[in-house]
Amino acid sequence: MPAIPGRSELGEALRSCRNAFIGVGIMSCMINILYLTGSIFMLEVYDRVIPSRSVPTLVGLIVLCAGLYIAQGILDMLRARILGRIGTSLDEAMSARVFETIVRLPLMMGNRSDGMQPLRDLDAVRSFLGSMGPGAFFDLPWLPFYLVICFAFHWMIGVAALIGAIILVTLTLITEFMSRRPARDTLVLGVRRNDIATSSRRNAEVLVAMGMSGRLTKRWTEANEKYLSGNQTASDVTGGLGAIAKVLRMMLQSAVLAVGAYLVIHQEATAGIIIAGSILSARALAPVDLAIAHWKGFVAARQSWHRLNKLLETIPERKEQTLLQAPVKRLSVEAITMVPPGDQRVIVQDVSFALEAGTGLGVIGPSGSGKSSMVRALVGVWQPVRGKVRLDGAALDQWPSDVLGRYVGYLPQDVELFGGTIAQNISRFDPEAKSEAIITAAKEAGVHDMIIKMREGYDTQIGEGGGALSAGQAQRVALARALYGNPFLIVLDEPNSNLDSEGDEALTRAVRGARGRGAIVVVVAHRPVGIEAVDQLLVLKDGRMQAFGPKEQVLGQVLQRVPTPAPAPIKVVSEAGVAKA
């Protein structure tokens, strides 16, 4: 493959296949020499066998040539296999890393619609490497070699072949220029098309209930038509030019034959030379039209390659970090200011507080006041643009994320379960999870009885997104997942939004229990019951901290600010929490 850029991460991965590439190069050399078999056979038959009328010579030649053809076939096959395996090994080397980037990308750049593109890009590179394309590129450099042999036959045959080569190479360059735009357009159109499909699938219930599916189908059809026509343009370019190249090559073969005939008439060459020259010139240019035919894949793979490299540069591989001791003492938040990924708006400003082991913090505030955003910083999901979050004095980014994850339990506002069993979800897909730990977490979350009532108990498959569970059940399973492994910091974002009173009690018990064993628990709540088991309270409004301190004291402050006749304290919390009206 030409133009493999140096020090890029993908380049490094391909470089580890250097020996395989050298092997392919050597095989290409042998294959191209073996390609001469046909011409030499012709030459011998016309110039030696026929004049001498020697059948044994003919038989000998046939046997020899058959052997050479077989060798050529085997080498060709091996070369294609090695190239295919280079593609596979590139994919194997990079896929985990690319997967990691598609997970981290939305947390750094915001949710972009082409989130899956990196995986498709890797596919494009691999499938090009596995196609006939690269073989053609390895054969192309042999063009001059064949031309030299044509010149050796006769200079006029050489000139005819040279002119043909120049025309075909020009055609290749035209293909290159003409297929770049369509390839890029197809990509954009494809992403748009996929977006409609994924979001419709995700929101199927809304579509059906409100009769929107017809309209969405129409949007899909339009996007699909555009995509197909873009794709067609790209194929037309390479297909059309490929056909022209093929015809030109055949014309060239006849032209060389004609030149040869002219030479024979003037007794400047033998019949063997004409035939051999014509076969050879056609052979020399065969890789050109093969290359043109695969140009679409080549351009796609090249664009994918550059896009992927740019992405990998933006999201560098995480370095090995020194393992810190498990946090046991405190969580401190130092003047954090937050901006959502891919955005410029400040949504949380200058929030500072500290919590000692065993404390529980309730976070309240109106909708959109930045509660969820702030707690995302506490668990390291979003990086604050200013300020730091520390556990026992060490900033969160000093921990590798999978290690930090062991000390953190997080229940996001939209629950987010994964396809798999309930046990797998609770144990966070830890392959070495112990049953006791899973059951303990489930009991703490008050969900054990509910689970064992299910037909397959802990081994119930809950489907993608937790589809097989009710909203309240999913929330409680997610609570058990947050509690699993006794993490030091537990952050629950509206953990009771779907709970019944029994669930509320279980939540309160769980928070008390976790605090009792020395954990720090942060609960974002809209309903007063959510903060029953906490002792500290933080009030957020418009991204700023309005109050922080012991619960009773903060509630008192909030009470004073409310001008209406003083309601019961807990009622006020609810008003502070639901002050959206």
Ligand SMILES: Nc1ncnc2c1ncn2[C@@H]1O[C@H](COP(=O)(O)OP(=O)(O)OP(=O)(O)O)[C@@H](O)[C@H]1O
């Ligand atoms: N991913 C995001 N990209 C851009 N803006 C965001 C994102 N998430 C939240 N915001 C914005 O940040 C602000 C605070 O949102 P946040 O979800 O933190 O509020 P909240 O206090 O948790 O609200 P609620 O009580 O409704 O859950 C909102 O104005 C919202 O539009």
Ligand SMILES: [Mg+2]
């Ligand atoms: Mg929220």
